[in-house]
Amino acid sequence: xxxxxxxxxxxxxxxxxxxxxxxxxxxxxxxxxxxxxxxxxxxxxxxxxxxxxxxxxxxxxxxxxxxxxxxxxxxxxxxxxxxxxxxxxxxxxxxxxxxxxxxxxxxxxxxxxxxxxxxxxxxxxxxxxxxxxxxxxxxxxxxxxxxxxxxxxxxxxxxxxxxxxxxxxxxxx
Amino acid sequence: xxxxxxxxxxxxxxxxxxxxxxxxxxxxxxxxxxxxxxxxxxxxxxxxxxxxxxxxxxxxxxxxxxxxxxxxxxxxxxxxxxxxxxxxxxxxxxxxxxxxxxxxxxxxxxx
Numbered sequence: 001x002x003x004x005x006x007x008x009x010x011x012x013x014x015x016x017x018x019x020x021x022x023x024x025x026x027x028x029x030x031x032x033x034x035x036x037x038x039x040x041x042x043x044x045x046x047x048x049x050x051x052x053x054x055x056x057x058x059x060x061x062x063x064x065x066x067x068x069x070x071x072x073x074x075x076x077x078x079x080x081x082x083x084x085x086x087x088x089x090x091x092x093x094x095x096x097x098x099x100x101x102x103x104x105x106x107x108x109x110x111x112x113x114x115x116x117x118x119x120x121x122x123x124x125x126x127x128x129x130x131x132x133x134x135x136x137x138x139x140x141x142x143x144x145x146x147x148x149x150x151x152x153x154x155x156x157x158x159x160x161x162x163x164x165x166x167x168x169x170x171x172x173x
Numbered sequence: 174x175x176x177x178x179x180x181x182x183x184x185x186x187x188x189x190x191x192x193x194x195x196x197x198x199x200x201x202x203x204x205x206x207x208x209x210x211x212x213x214x215x216x217x218x219x220x221x222x223x224x225x226x227x228x229x230x231x232x233x234x235x236x237x238x239x240x241x242x243x244x245x246x247x248x249x250x251x252x253x254x255x256x257x258x259x260x261x262x263x264x265x266x267x268x269x270x271x272x273x274x275x276x277x278x279x280x281x282x283x284x
Contacts, residue, residue: 020220022230022232022244023216023219023220023223023230023244024216025244026200026201026216026230026232026243026244027201027212027216027244028241029241029242029243029244030200030201030202030205030212030243030244032240032241033200033202033240033243034202042211042212043202043205043211043212044212045213046211046212046213046214046215046216047212047213047216048213049213050212050213050216050217053217
């Protein structure tokens with residue numbers, strides 16, 4: 001059992017960025033010094049928790065946040081029926097793009113691309129599937145949905161604004 | 174600064190333990206044994222201290238046959254100064270509690 005856990009840990013540690021690996025590999029190496037049995041099991045269990053959290057943070061957090069942000073923008077557009085729904089969607093889009101640009105500056109381009117195109121893509125999918133809703137542009141059909149790709153511009157502005165703020169703050173420190 | 178006045182008792186315990194052997198390199202299991210912390214608690218603390226420049230790390234040079242190289246830790250000058258402050262604060266807190274309990278007052282105000 002402990003060998004399986006050690007193999008799992010070694011594999012999971014390889015998913016981490018190089019600069020974070022030493023601590024985890026040190027923890028795994030220490031397992032050899034822990035008395036076999038319950039103590040070693042507890043040590044490895046704690047190690048699994050530690051490594052899993054880091055893998056989540058370093059490998060999955062951005063993607064989960066990106067999916068969440070895209071879902072939020074889509075939901076805002078989906079439920080918005082009031083006169084100022086477009087402004088609300090635009091504000092939400094700018095806010096999430098800026099937040100993602102701030103959080104992961106080196107992927108600002110990807111954040112802008114996904115957030116900026118999510119409404120166009122979902123509208124196109126809806127039209128293709130024949131699903132009606134507030135998020136389908138009327139009139140216009142596919143061409144109208146394609147026009148929503150213009151949202152790439154504010155999304156890029158938001159993401160790069162977030163990235164710029166983060167970098168200038170870092171430089172100021 | 175990674176350490177705040179309201180840092181966890183576990184972080185304080187690690188700092189105080191590392192201060193007990195100033196300049197000496199320590200390994201994770203030794204720190205865990207002396208502080209009673211689980212690996213899942215200890216290593217995030219070591220990571221934060223290291224990120225904050227309070228801890229320096231290196232790999233063991235010549236491990237004995239049959240045992241993997243250990244990752245070693247010791248306080249930096251900044252870390253040692255901070256750990257000394259923490260230890261002093263903890264000692265002052267203990268003295269206050271002892272004084273108050275001798276006077277027959279509750280150790281915790283409002284208790």
